[in-house]
Amino acid sequence: MNDLTTYQSVRDHMRGGDIFFFDGSDASDVVHIIGDFTSNAIRLLTRGPTHSAMVYDAETLIESTILHGKNGPQLNPVEGRVAEYAGRVWWCPLAERTRGMLDFDAMWTLARKKLDHDHYNVGELLAYVGRKVPVLGWLPQLYRPDSDSEVCSELLAELLAAGGVPGLQPAQTPPQRLAEMRLYAGCTQLAGPPAAIRNFNTV
Numbered sequence: 001m002n003d004l005t006t007y008q009s010v011r012d013h014m015r016g017g018d019i020f021f022f023d024g025s026d027a028s029d030v031v032h033i034i035g036d037f038t039s040n041a042i043r044l045l046t047r048g049p050t051h052s053a054m055v056y057d058a059e060t061l062i063e064s065t066i067l068h069g070k071n072g073p074q075l076n077p078v079e080g081r082v083a084e085y086a087g088r089v090w091w092c093p094l095a096e097r098t099r100g101m102l103d104f105d106a107m108w109t110l111a112r113k114k115l116d117h118d119h120y121n122v123g124e125l126l127a128y129v130g131r132k133v134p135v136l137g138w139l140p141q142l143y144r145p146d147s148d149s150e151v152c153s154e155l156l157a158e159l160l161a162a163g164g165v166p167g168l169q170p171a172q173t174p175p176q177r178l179a180e181m182r183l184y185a186g187c188t189q190l191a192g193p194p195a196a197i198r199n200f201n202t203v
Helices: 005-013 032-046 078-084 096-101 104-114 122-131 152-163 175-180
Strands: 019-025 051-057 060-067 070-077 086-092 188-191
Touching (some): 005 078, 051 152, 060 078, 070 104, 078 086, 104 152
Antiparallel strands (some): 019 051, 060 070, 086 188
């Protein structure tokens, strides 16, 4: 159980659309063996966070994962995720200029369509890894999106694109790339050993 002191000090400032980044893996995940392997591979090859989620409302995150037997886009309590996550957790609020460009109605309409419908694409997670491996990275199979499935940051990129953020290619947006995008007002670490996200909010 993580210390929630920092989380409790900022929870009232969290707003829909803010992004959470995680560095670690979920031991409760029904595919935690695959999760551990791919999390470690993503960390090694992209040198960045291994998972991401979006604040849906004051108490809830929307994320695409396999957790507690549930597969795909799902809503999970913010406090529970911060308390139980085995690794680092960061909260990154969107900048006001980002909020000003977003159509949140369009984002949440798409989110509701995906909840309890789409599934978590383990193949896409492996594709993220494959695209970073010399020789494998050119394979066209590694760049084919699936409209009914997505991994964590792919879902968030789809929501942001629906909201009006230009130039996004969801199937090619791992958590590190999402963290590097100049979208945020700042970043607060909520759990885990102190560390910064590489190149955060610089692109």
